[in-house]
Amino acid sequence: MKADINRNQMPEKGNAVQIIATHRNTDFDALASLVAASILYPGSTPVLPRLVNPNVKAFLSIHKDLFEMPFADGIDLDAVSRLVVVDINRWDRLEGLEVLRRKRPLEVVLWDHHPDKGDIVADWECREVIGANITLMIRQLKEQGKMLTPMQATLFLTGLYEDTGNLTFRSSTAEDAYAAGYLLDHKADLGIVSNFLRPAYGEKQKEMLFRMLKSAERRKIKGYSISFNRQDFTGHVNNLSVVVRMYMDIMNVDAAFGIFTNIERKKCIVIGRSNMEEINIGSIMHAMGGGGHPGAGAAVIASVTPEAVEEWLCEFIAGNQQSSVQVSDIMSFPVFSISPTVSMREAASLLREKGCTGVPVVDNGSLVGILSRRDFKKLEKVF
Numbered sequence: 001m002k003a004d005i006n007r008n009q010m011p012e013k014g015n016a017v018q019i020i021a022t023h024r025n026t027d028f029d030a031l032a033s034l035v036a037a038s039i040l041y042p043g044s045t046p047v048l049p050r051l052v053n054p055n056v057k058a059f060l061s062i063h064k065d066l067f068e069m070p071f072a073d074g075i076d077l078d079a080v081s082r083l084v085v086v087d088i089n090r091w092d093r094l095e096g097l098e099v100l101r102r103k104r105p106l107e108v109v110l111w112d113h114h115p116d117k118g119d120i121v122a123d124w125e126c127r128e129v130i131g132a133n134i135t136l137m138i139r140q141l142k143e144q145g146k147m148l149t150p151m152q153a154t155l156f157l158t159g160l161y162e163d164t165g166n167l168t169f170r171s172s173t174a175e176d177a178y179a180a181g182y183l184l185d186h187k188a189d190l191g192i193v194s195n196f197l198r199p200a201y202g203e204k205q206k207e208m209l210f211r212m213l214k215s216a217e218r219r220k221i222k223g224y225s226i227s228f229n230r231q232d233f234t235g236h237v238n239n240l241s242v243v244v245r246m247y248m249d250i251m252n253v254d255a256a257f258g259i260f261t262n263i264e265r266k267k268c269i270v271i272g273r274s275n276m277e278e279i280n281i282g283s284i285m286h287a288m289g290g291g292g293h294p295g296a297g298a299a300v301i302a303s304v305t306p307e308a309v310e311e312w313l314c315e316f317i318a319g320n321q322q323s324s325v326q327v328s329d330i331m332s333f334p335v336f337s338i339s340p341t342v343s344m345r346e347a348a349s350l351l352r353e354k355g356c357t358g359v360p361v362v363d364n365g366s367l368v369g370i371l372s373r374r375d376f377k378k379l380e381k382v383f
Contacts, residue, residue, distance in 0.1 A: 018044040018082035019075060023291065024095040026052040028059075028196070029132050032159030033086035033111060035067060036137035039146050041084055041109075047072050049095035054238055055196050059158075066151055072096030082107040087133040089118030093291065111136055115294070116286045131176035132163035138179045150187035157188040162197055169295050170277065199242040208233070209243050212258065216251055221317045224254040224276060228313065230306040232261045241298065244271045255279045257313055259306045268309050271298045284316045337362040338371065347371055 020037040022030040026049050034046040048069040052060070060067060073096055083100055089112045091101050100106060110122035113133040126136055134156050141148070148156070160180055164172040167180065184190075212229045219226055229247065240260055248256035255274040262269065270288060272281040274295050282292040290299025301309060337360045338347055351359060358372035 017079050018084060019080055020044050020046040020084040020086060021072070021094050021097050022049070022086050023088035023090075023093040024049040024051040026056055027159070027162060028053075028056055028155070029134055029159035029163040030087040031056055031059075031067075032134040032156045033137055034069065035152060035155060036134060036141060037084050037086050037111065039148075039152075040137065040140055040144070044082075044084060045070065045075070047075060047097070051095060059155075059196050063151065067155070077103070081105065082109065084109045084111070085120055085122070086111045086137070088112060088291070089114060089116075089120050089127065090286075090291075091119055092289070114282065114286075114291070115280075116283055129171075131167070131169065131172040132160040132179075134159045134163075135173075135176045135179045138182060139175070142182065148183075148186045150189065153183045153186035153188040154192050157183040157190075158193045158196055161193060163293070165295075166197075169293065171293050171295065199239050201239065201242055204237045205239060205243050208237060208240065208260075209246055212243070212247050213250065216247075218251065218253055221314060222319070224279060224317070225252075226279075226317065227251050227253045227256045228259065228310045229257070230259045230261070230310065232263050234263050240269065241271050241273075241296070244273050245296075248273045248275070255281070255317075257310075259309050259313075261306050266303055268301045268304055268306055269298065270301065270309055270313070272296070272313075279317060284313065287316060288312070339363060340368060 018041060020034055020041065022034055031048075031052075034048070038044055038046045046069045048060075048071060050071055077097070077099055080100060080103070083097070083106060085094065085108065088094065089110060091098050094100075108120065108122045108124075110120055110125035110127060111133060112118075112125070112127045113130045113136055115129045117127075126140075128136060130136060138156065157180060160176060160183070161167070163169075164176050167177055208231060211231055215231075216227060216229060219228070227248070237260075240258060244256055244258040247258065254276045255272065257273075258269075258271045260269040260271070261267070270285070270290070272285060272292070274281045277294065280294045281297040282294055285292045285297035285299045288299040288301060291297060336350075338350065340361055340363050342350075347359065358370055360367055361369040361371055
C-alpha cells in the first residue's frame with residue numbers, strides 16, 4: 001500500500017479542468033470524500049453517480065442546496081484534463097466515466113482506503129488501508145488548515161461512522177477515532193448522523209429474515225462456520241444488508257452470505273458479512289464485480305443462477321476460485337443476440353430489459369460484432 005505519498009506535495013491546480021468522481025451505489029463515505037475533495041481542489045466539480053444508496057439519496061434531497069452536484073452525463077468529458085477519484089480504485093465502478101480511461105492527456109489523482117489494488121493508474125495517489133476514506137482526506141484538510149462548516153463536518157462524520165460501524169468494525173483504526181473527535185470539535189451534529197445511519201427495519205425486512213431463518217443451514221469450509229441463504233424476491237426491499245447482519249448474529253456463524261434473486265430483473269444481489277479476518281468479504285465481492293471491506297461487502301450479478309453464485313462463493317472461501325468454477329457457471333444464459341439491422345433505440349431497450357451491458361451482433365449465424373453501452377456514448381458525440 002502507498003502510505004509514503006509526499007502528502008505535502010499535492011499537485012497544483014493550475015488551469016486544469018477537473019472533476020471529482022466516486023463509485024456507483026454511493027454511500028456516505030463516498031459522498032463525504034467527494035465534498036472533501038472539492039475543498040482540497042478548489043474550482044473542481046464533484047460528479048455524482050445516478051445510483052446512490054437510499055439513505056444518501058434522502059440526505060441529498062434535504063440538503064441539495066448545500067451539496068448540489070451534476071451527473072456524469074452532464075459533463076463534457078472531452079474537456080476534462082484532471083480526474084480526482086475518491087473511495088474507489090477501479091474504472092468499472094465509475095459510472096459513465098470509463099471513457100476517460102483512454103483519454104490522453106489526463107492527470108489522475110487517487111484517494112482510496114481499500115486493501116485491494118484496482119486498475120486505476122494514478123499520477124498521484126494516497127492509498128492506505130484505513131477504516132474510512134474520509135479519514136485520509138481529513139488528515140489532509142487538517143494539514144492545509146481548511147475550515148469546515150458544521151454541515152460539512154456532519155456529513156464527514158456520517159461517512160466515517162457508516163464505514164467503520166461507529167468505530168466497531170475490525171478495519172477501524174486509531175486515526176479514524178481521532179478524525180471523529182476532530183469533526184465533533186467542528187460541530188458535527190450527532191442527531192443528524194444517527195438519523196441517517198439508523199437502519200430501516202420494517203415488515204419487508206422482517207419477512208425476509210423470517211424466510212431466511214426457516215431455511216437456514218450451516219456448513220464448514222476450511223474450519224469456519226459459514227451460512228449461505230438463497231431467497232427470491234420481487235419489487236424492492238431496502239436494507240437487505242441489515243437483514244444479513246441480523247441473520248449472521250442469530251445463526252452465530254463466522255460469516256454469512258445472502259443471495260437475493262430479483263425475479264423481475266433477473267439479477268442476484270449478493271451480500272456478505274464476516275467476523276473473521278481470514279474471510280475477507282471485500283476481496284470476495286471485488287472478484288465478483290462488487291466491493292466492500294474485510295467485514296462487509298456486496299455485489300450485483302446479472303443473469304446467473306443463485307446456485308452458481310453459492311458455488312462461486314464456496315470456491316473463494318476455500319481458496320480455489322480458479323479451479324472448478326467455469327465460465328459456463330456464471331455466464332448470462334440463455335444467450336440472446338441482435339441483427340445488424342436493429343435500430344439503436346431497440347438495442348438500448350433490449351439491454352435495459354435484460355440488465356446486460358453488451359450484446360453480440362449476429363448476421364446469418366455468424367458473429368459480426370459486439371454492441372456495448374459505451375457505444376451509445378459514441379452515438380451522442382456524432383449527433
